[in-house]
Amino acid sequence: MMKQSHTGGRSAIQHDLAKRGAFSPLRIAIRLWGYDASSAQTWIEALPTLDGLLLWTIALAPSSPGADITLHMVKPSKVPGAPFCWNCVGANRSVARMGRAMSTAFTLFAGHADQLPPARSGLWITCGALPPRAALARLAHLIAAATMPTSSDAVTLRYRVLELIARDLDIA
Known part of the structure; x- marks a missing residue:
């Protein structure tokens, strides 16, 4: 019986895979709701790829062809006194239409859990107090941990x- 080593763990496996180039990276397309694409592009250029495990792009089409993951990034657009957030409605409808057939989709919401719409499709992750760029960087590591x-x-x-x-990324 062989004893398994517990040193290195997940990061050692990712590093070994990346070194060998023996895998295709997870292609993550970020679909923007309320964010400027040129600002988001600067975030993407600074996001961790984790030794080639993740490949980030901006989603130019609603269906994100070629993406393994579509990450809907939502900036709250609720106007005081308004009953809902327009950006949340758009992202929620898009996730519901996509289903799980084409690719995995989830939503990153730039706010706190108490600001989320009550009816949501799929997984919604909140940034809390983290700025969007920091939230994306933290999420990159959580995605890697879940691969x-x-x-x-x-x-x-x-x-x-x-x-x-x-x-909730600000408590992760």
Whole structure:
């Protein structure tokens, strides 16, 4: 019986995979709701790729063709006295239409849990007090923690694991 080493853990596995180039990175397309694309592009250029595990792009089409993950990034647009957030409505409808067939989709909300709309499709993660760029960087590490290699030399996101570990990023 072989004893497994517990030193290095997940990051050692990711590093070994990246070194060998034996996998396809997770392609994450960020769909913007209320953010300027040129500002978001500067965030993407600074986001961690974690030794090539993650590849970030801006989603130019609603369906994000070629993406493994579509991350809907929502800036709250609720006007005082308004019954709802327009950006939340758009993102929620888009996630509901996508389903899980084309790619995995979830939403990053730039606010606190008490600001979320009551009816939501899929996983909504809140930034809390974190600025969007910092929230994306923290989320990158949580996505990496929820990935695993597959038998086809790729990596896949364990969606249910991400649901368990990523809800409020400013307390993660």
